[in-house]
Amino acid sequence: MVNPVLLIAVPLGLAFSIPLFGFISRRIEKYIPVAGMLFNLVLSIILVPKVLQSPIVISIGGFRPPFCINLVAGTVGVFLSVVIAAMGFLVSIYSLSYIKEGATEKYHMLFLLLLTGATGVVLTGDIFNLFVFYEILCISSYALVAYPGSREGIEAGVKYLIQGALGSSLVLIAIALIYGQFGTLNMADIARNISSIHSMNIFLPFVLLIGGLGIEAAIFPLNAWLPDAHSSAPSSISAILSGIAIKIGVYAIARMVFTVFGISDTFLFLVTLGLITLLVGELSAFKQQNIKRMLAYSSIGQIGLIVFALGIATPGGVAGGLFQILSHALSKGLLFLAVGYMIYRTGSMEISSLAGMGKRMPFTSLAFTVGAFSLVGLPPFIGFSSKFMVIKAAMAKGSAIFVVLAALVLFAAIIEGAYFFRVVQIIYFKKSDNALKREEAPPTAIIPIAILVTLIIVIGIYPNFLIGLLNSAGSEFLNRVQYIRGVLG
Amino acid sequence: MRKFLAIVLLLILAVGIAQSIGKIPFGTSKTKVGRYYIDNGVEETGATNIVTSVVVNYRGFDTLGEVTVLFVAALGLGAVLALKKKKQENDELERASLVLTSGCKFLFPFILLFGSYIFIHGHLTPGGGFQGGAVIASAFLLIYLGCRERKINENGAKAIESLSGLLFVVIGLIGLAVGGYFLLNYLPKGIPNTLFSAGIIPIIYIAIGFKVGAELTGIIDNLMEAED
Amino acid sequence: MILVVILIVLMLVAAVAAAIFKDLLSAVIASCIVSLIAAILFYFLQAPDVAMAEASIGAALVTAVFVIALKKSSRYEE
Numbered sequence: 001m002v003n004p005v006l007l008i009a010v011p012l013g014l015a016f017s018i019p020l021f022g023f024i025s026r027r028i029e030k031y032i033p034v035a036g037m038l039f040n041l042v043l044s045i046i047l048v049p050k051v052l053q054s055p056i057v058i059s060i061g062g063f064r065p066p067f068c069i070n071l072v073a074g075t076v077g078v079f080l081s082v083v084i085a086a087m088g089f090l091v092s093i094y095s096l097s098y099i100k101e102g103a104t105e106k107y108h109m110l111f112l113l114l115l116t117g118a119t120g121v122v123l124t125g126d127i128f129n130l131f132v133f134y135e136i137l138c139i140s141s142y143a144l145v146a147y148p149g150s151r152e153g154i155e156a157g158v159k160y161l162i163q164g165a166l167g168s169s170l171v172l173i174a175i176a177l178i179y180g181q182f183g184t185l186n187m188a189d190i191a192r193n194i195s196s197i198h199s200m201n202i203f204l205p206f207v208l209l210i211g212g213l214g215i216e217a218a219i220f221p222l223n224a225w226l227p228d229a230h231s232s233a234p235s236s237i238s239a240i241l242s243g244i245a246i247k248i249g250v251y252a253i254a255r256m257v258f259t260v261f262g263i264s265d266t267f268l269f270l271v272t273l274g275l276i277t278l279l280v281g282e283l284s285a286f287k288q289q290n291i292k293r294m295l296a297y298s299s300i301g302q303i304g305l306i307v308f309a310l311g312i313a314t315p316g317g318v319a320g321g322l323f324q325i326l327s328h329a330l331s332k333g334l335l336f337l338a339v340g341y342m343i344y345r346t347g348s349m350e351i352s353s354l355a356g357m358g359k360r361m362p363f364t365s366l367a368f369t370v371g372a373f374s375l376v377g378l379p380p381f382i383g384f385s386s387k388f389m390v391i392k393a394a395m396a397k398g399s400a401i402f403v404v405l406a407a408l409v410l411f412a413a414i415i416e417g418a419y420f421f422r423v424v425q426i427i428y429f430k431k432s433d434n435a436l437k438r439e440e441a442p443p444t445a446i447i448p449i450a451i452l453v454t455l456i457i458v459i460g461i462y463p464n465f466l467i468g469l470l471n472s473a474g475s476e477f478l479n480r481v482q483y484i485r486g487v488l489g
Numbered sequence: 490m491r492k493f494l495a496i497v498l499l500l501i502l503a504v505g506i507a508q509s510i511g512k513i514p515f516g517t518s519k520t521k522v523g524r525y526y527i528d529n530g531v532e533e534t535g536a537t538n539i540v541t542s543v544v545v546n547y548r549g550f551d552t553l554g555e556v557t558v559l560f561v562a563a564l565g566l567g568a569v570l571a572l573k574k575k576k577q578e579n580d581e582l583e584r585a586s587l588v589l590t591s592g593c594k595f596l597f598p599f600i601l602l603f604g605s606y607i608f609i610h611g612h613l614t615p616g617g618g619f620q621g622g623a624v625i626a627s628a629f630l631l632i633y634l635g636c637r638e639r640k641i642n643e644n645g646a647k648a649i650e651s652l653s654g655l656l657f658v659v660i661g662l663i664g665l666a667v668g669g670y671f672l673l674n675y676l677p678k679g680i681p682n683t684l685f686s687a688g689i690i691p692i693i694y695i696a697i698g699f700k701v702g703a704e705l706t707g708i709i710d711n712l713m714e715a716e717d
Numbered sequence: 718m719i720l721v722v723i724l725i726v727l728m729l730v731a732a733v734a735a736a737i738f739k740d741l742l743s744a745v746i747a748s749c750i751v752s753l754i755a756a757i758l759f760y761f762l763q764a765p766d767v768a769m770a771e772a773s774i775g776a777a778l779v780t781a782v783f784v785i786a787l788k789k790s791s792r793y794e795e
Contacts, residue, residue: 016654143565
């Protein structure tokens with residue numbers, strides 16, 4: 001039987017053994033993350049048909065669930081672990097030749113551990129275990145942001161570290177308060193007993209949890225660290241941070257709201273918060289002159305859209321949110337990877353310096369265009385299907401307020417279109433002063449970029465094979481009773 | 490004015506939090522998971538120190554994660570400071586006085602012994618891998634401060650870190666292969682209160698002790714060698 | 718009991734001192750005192766395991782890390 005714990009244990013073991021491989025040969029170590037993520041990808045895809053029938057609940061150490069840590073590999077968890085493993089696999093191929101300077105061995109270890117932490121968060125069924133994996137994720141991202149060792153890099157890393165550490169301590173305090181009241185850390189057990197406690201007493205832990213996790217998720221008032229961190233990190237890491245790390249924060253918030261606390265009063269709050277984040281992110285992105293900062297602000301906007309979709313809290317809305325997670329991970333990952341080599345060739349992050357790229361790096365520019373169009377939501381790319389699903393779910397809610405909110409989401413898409421078209425126009429049509437020589441990116445960058453382009457187009461044209469999985473994940477995410485019964489029997 | 494406003498806001502926040510925390514019954518014996526551990530811990534895990542049975546056996550997966558958190562922190566520091574490593578110029582160092590040097594050298598083995606005692610007896614007496622590892626790291630700190638020409642073998646520390654981490658994961662995976670559960674306590678539990686008891690717990694704690702010791706020493710080593 | 722109260726008061730004093738000292742070395746020593754008293758309090762609260770960890774990590778290693786960092790930067794807050 002395939003056990004979901006292998007998704008965490010094997011990459012962890014591989015990450016620990018990278019220095020040992022390094023003693024044999026310094027050239028092997030960079031292939032370890034590729035191997036680990038390929039293993040995870042294959043294993044998660046094998047798990048998909050199994051969890052569609054019923055979620056797999058496994059306990060660690062062989063004790064009964066509330067007394068030990070358990071993993072809950074439901075449709076949501078396995079879907080997200082497929083996304084993490086796929087992005088991790090592609091970006092680790094990209095890193096093979098992109099990362100040349102600094103302590104490369106440590107880069108590969110941190111990279112693998114970051115993804116392991118993310119996988120742990122989406123699979124665990126224990127609130128403290130979630131915190132531990134969340135810390136692995138956060139601390140490795142602080143280090144990777146500062147990895148280039150430049151002044152801005154270290155400054156951004158320290159900024160991220162301070163805000164992130166504040167968030168983590170809020171989460172830890174919240175967990176202590178929850179344990180003080182319920183005497184258990186199992187999420188299903190807490191969810192079962194939550195109604196027996198006066199709502200005043202769970203208000204403080206709830207607020208602390210949302211605030212703490214919201215920092216990593218970069219929800220509007222808590223997103224100050226993100227533009228610096230995502231723009232100073234190496235592009236491969238920006239792709240992972242934008243594509244994976246912030247989504248993990250959103251997943252954790254959604255898990256708390258839907259499963260652990262099950263407070264339906266907060267849904268409208270989430271919708272509003274998501275919409276504000278969306279508008280603030282897109283408007284700030286519009287003003288940027290630095291291409292990576294622009295992409296970073298656009299990530300804030302997209303996170304807002306995901307929170308908005310999850311806040312609709314119908315199976316269709318949650319499915320749309322999960323689809324948007326996939327679509328944003330692929331598109332933004334593609335954009336950062338493509339931009340990485342453009343910046344490498346020009347040596348500048350200014351949008352204006354990208355002039356003439358359409359002739360200099362034709363394939364990479366084409367890939368950038370595909371990613372940008374997908375993010376804006378043009379057919380036939382994946383971004384269209386996911387945004388369409390979110391809007392449809394908002395309309396299906398039936399109340400007038402949701403129609404207005406959906407209109408605002410479309411308005412944000414127009415702003416997004418404006419700044420992405422500007423960049424595409426500069427890449428293709430603006431005359432460049434430099435002599436134009438074809439300098440395409442190396443094959444280790446072309447392969448993941450090409451795979452991402454293919455995925456974006458194929459899923460965009462045939463979204464139907466995913467819709468079934470997403471709908472089942474959406475209804476599973478909202479079904480507390482089934483979750484509790486699945487874990488505690 | 491701003492200060493006054495900040496203080497007032499803080500006070501309001503404090504009252505709110507105090508209201509909410511005041512109702513939480515900390516420390517009462519109603520916590521059901523805790524009661525279960527106290528009642529069944531020794532029987533189920535074989536470790537007489539209940540804290541250890543919880544840390545290594547019931548919630549062993551968290552401990553694996555926590556060891557990784559420490560590992561990631563040490564690694565991240567190393568990655569950032571790697572670019573700023575000082576060139577080997579030992580001549581500028583002023584030698585410490587003889588009293589200090591001999592004192593450090595005299596104390597070093599005893600602190601090491603104490604640290605090892607803590608993590609080897611983790612399942613019997615208070616303490617364990619984390620505490621023992623920290624004590625061992627403080628012995629190395631003493632050497633760094635007192636005898637500045639001495640250095641640890643970096644490759645050795647790296648190998649210890651990796652091997653002990655790997656050992657933890659492999660012990661867990663063997664449990665998965667033998668009994669179907671990750672981190673299952675599959676070794677004989679022995680007679681409680683003896684050194685060779687509690688199955689995999691002492692082995693894991695020894696691995697943690699080595700790992701934590703090597704990591705914390707690595708952090709200090711990295712910091713000491715960083716450029717000013 | 719009275720000892721615990723005295724310790725808590727001392728701990729609070731040390732914590733406030735750590736926050737307001739302009740001389741960072743003194744602030745580090747004050748935070749070391751906070752950790753040390755916390756370790757003693759943990760012992761009184763019948764948590765010897767935590768007390769050990771707090772004493773060795775909080776009081777010894779963290780202080781050492783701070784002092785090394787101070788030695789490489791400047792001692793006084795601007």
